[in-house]
Amino acid sequence: MKKSLELKSKTQQEAIASALEKFNKENLNVVEGDLEVEVLETPSKGFLGLIGSREGTYKITVVKEEEIDIARNFVENILKNAKLDANVNVVQEKNLIKVSIEGEEAACLIGRRGETLDSIQFLTxxxxxxxxxxxxxxxxxxxxxxRSKREESLVKYxxxxxxxxxxxxRTRKLDYMNPYERRIIHSALQNDKYVITYSEGTDPYRRLVIEYKR
Structure with a gap:
């Protein structure tokens, strides 16, 4: 995030406070540590603090790292440390950041039933x-x-x-699944006239139950 403004103020701290107020009115959600300050013109108190006094001019820039960049860098570092050749594509849709990793070598990071992939998502x-x-x-x-392939497979199942x-x-209890997978099955069967679905147990040993609607 690179957004700047120039302010005149008696002190640098007053300029920072004013900048924070302006930036946060724009919903940038920044704190003082997210700002970089450049003094363009040093303030002068003048003779006896009155005659010839001059406000300082400050250029204040937001250097806060965007969350989408944080996600990208974190995942790219995982791939780098694992010495895997893959591309990382990141897009933001409202309050959801989607990270897509493409490359055959990266498939080893999926893990059994997506467990390693879920861990990467959690850590990100x-x-x-x-x-x-x-x-x-x-x-x-x-x-x-x-995930799309797994979703298609779960819906069929x-x-x-x-x-x-x-x-x-007869009631059927499925294998243990994570919340994401359970939601897929709940959603797939929510309008079924003959069965109901619910979950039982405690994560990670929580499973979905499909029961005949009597």
Missing amino acids: GLALNKINKDSHMRVLVDIENY ANKVARDVKKTK
Whole structure:
């Protein structure tokens, strides 16, 4: 983020306070540590503090790192440390930062049923919160479109199990899943006339249950 303004003020601290007020009226959410100050003209008190006194001129620039850049740099460092050749594409949609990692070598970071990928996503979110504790951004990290493929697979699986439950009228308890995967199945079956879904247990041993609607 590079945004600057020039202010005249009696002291540098007054200029900083004024700049913070102006920047935060624009919802930039910055603090003094996010600012870089350049003195363009030094203030002068003049003779006896009155005659010839002159305000100083200060150029104040916001140097706060954008959250989208924090996410990108964090993931790129993971790839660098793992010595993996992959591209990182990052876009922001309102309060969601989507990080897409593309490259066959990066597929090893998906892990069993996406567990390693979920850990990378969790750590990236922590990196954002460490830089900006007031961040309301969510992070979604994907590798080689794994999440969309996994979602498609889960929807098919959910419909298959639901058909079996309708036929046998017997409750089915699925394998342990993370909240993201459970939401996919809940959503896929929420309008089904014959079954209901709910979760039981405590993460990471929380599973989804598909039950015949009596």
